[in-house]
Amino acid sequence: MKEVRVRFAPSPTGALHIGGIRTALYNYLLARQQGGTMILRIEDTDQNRFVPGAEEYILESLQWAGIEIDEGVSKGGPHAPYRQSERKPLYQKYAQQLIAEGNAYYAFDTEAELEAMRERLKHQHSSDQQYGSGTRMQMKNSLTLSASEVSQKINAGEQYVIRLKVPANEEIKLNDLIRGEVQVNSSTIDDKVLMKSDGMPTYHLANVVDDYLMKISHVIRGEEWLPSAPLHVLLYRSFGWEKEMPRFAHLPLLLKADGNGKLSKRDADKAGFPIFPLNWTDPRTNEFSKGFRESGYLPEALLNFLAFLGWNPGTEQEIFSVKELIHSFSLERIARHGAKFDIQKAQWYNQQYLKSKTSEELTKYLLSSLAQENISCMPEKALKICDAMRERVSFPQDFWEHGKFFFIAPSVFDQSVTSKKWNSEVVKFLDQFISHLKTIETTAANEIKIALEKTSHTTSISSGKMMQPLRIALTGGASGPDLMAIIDILGKEETIQRIQYAITSIPVKTT
RNA sequence: GGUCCGUUCGUCUAGGGGUUAGGACAUCAGAUUUUCAUUCUGGUAACACGGGUUCGAUUCCCGUACGGACUACCA
DSSP states (O other): OOOOEEEOOOOOOSSSOOHHHHHHHHHHHHHHHTEEEEEEOOOOOOHHHHHTTHHHHHHHHHHHOOOOOETTTTTBTTTOOOGGGGGGGHHHHHHHHHHHTEEEEEEEEOOHHHHHHHHHHHTTTOSSSSSSTGGGGGBTTTTOOOHHHHHHHHHTTTOOOOEOOOOSHHHHHHEEETTTEEEGGGGSOOOEEEOTTTOBBOOHHHHHHHHTTTTTEEEEEEGGGGGGHHHHHHHHOOOOOOGGGGEEEEEEEEEEESSBBOOOHHHHHTTTTOOOOOOEEEETOOOOBBBBTTOOOOOHHHHHHHHHHHHHSSSSOOOOOOOHHHHHHHGGOOSOOOOEEEEEHHHHHHHHHTTTOOHHHHHHHHHHHHHHHOOOOOOOHHHHHHHHHHHGGTTTHHHHTTTTTTSSOOSSSOHHHHHHHHHHHHHHHHHHHHHHHHHHHHHHHHHHHHHHHHHEEEEEEEEHHHHHHHHHHHHHSSSOSOOHHHHHHHHHHHHHHHHHHHHSSSSOOOO
């Protein structure tokens, strides 16, 4: 079997869409599994859509996700350059070859003329409304013009494009690794522009030429390319590269979670989840978008989630490390239908990956949040906090978000609880509890429990009922980690102070 | 409009001519717990429709419907 060489080929027109990460991932998994090569090629043949910073963004996103590039932009390699704009002369050469062999031709039609053609065909209710075998002889091109007219126009600097001469009525077959055989009649394919009037190639030409030159073995890309795949087959044939033609695998699209259609930034914004891997500010509009990274998604969790959007191993295992993904992945097991993007599952994956970390690892997250808040904390204390909270976090920032009370004494108390439960009994109990607390040596759980029992005994109030008010006094909220652990972490003095403050500031419910 | 692709619980999906149609997320209920969460147990919930083929079809074929992609000198 041929050496596996795959490429991820985004264009730098903005932030990389999360679907792009999945495409890159599938390419990467195949490359790694087969001991092949992962190539990054930048498809920047549209100068109008170039966005500054987009290429760097792509690079950083892949790096964050852990998708390593073996060859390509930022990395170099035997087929450099890997930026299509830097390969410009190459495409010109191949386009000329096509013309010389009669497989392509010059076209001089203006935009207005093209528009007029489409209008005309539309009015005739022609099923064939394209620049192709049925219409090309009515247009202004090197097929209808004499050779001298053509060279005269070119020498005069008139704008032209180069179009592929698509044969009429031929069945073009394509064996897609995911969809099986796809057959299209060549008459439904138009004479696609190969070289634009600015001298740049279109995607179609650049993509085929580069995949050939870079010895790509598998083209793994989104389903939006499926309709033009037969055209690409035709190009390989025109070049005489059929034997070297890569295998195709067209991936199902990522769809929006509710309703129908392709997942878009708008939908993600509306539902309040990211769609880009990293934070991104569009330089044209200054619009800011939050990334998965900054939202607290772990790259390995995101990759696991993404891998399962359209692929599954056929077993009931759901948690796969990248290593396991590499081992189990296969193009044959990729689904044919689009997958709705369900952020809840992504959150679940994140939680699973977070929970699998050691408390020491988790401590780093808390410490970094604290650093941002300018709060200092001994590592031992941070460790205790993370230990107490690890079962109830989904994101790294949750340690701080849900654990602020460890550092900041509550000033407001959850009224839905205090209004119902904060009665004179509570005050009596907590008051007594303080005295008993003062007598204990340490704040170890068993000692606190003893203090609690003593309080219960001297007040004749069951301690069970008092736990919720105690929690309110210490944290301000009605839920959170184990109370004994909280008291232990807070320490005796702080605990007493907080209870005292609660007693003086929470209004007592009468009867 | 044309071309192409698709359709199993709300979602991601397994399965495949005869199954109680399996799992996971979400959801609901119960258990555990000082609360929440975790964990455990259980529940609700799906083969788009119509024709064939067949003893039998969710599975194969054909239609229809619905959805999607493409239809640029964008990728």
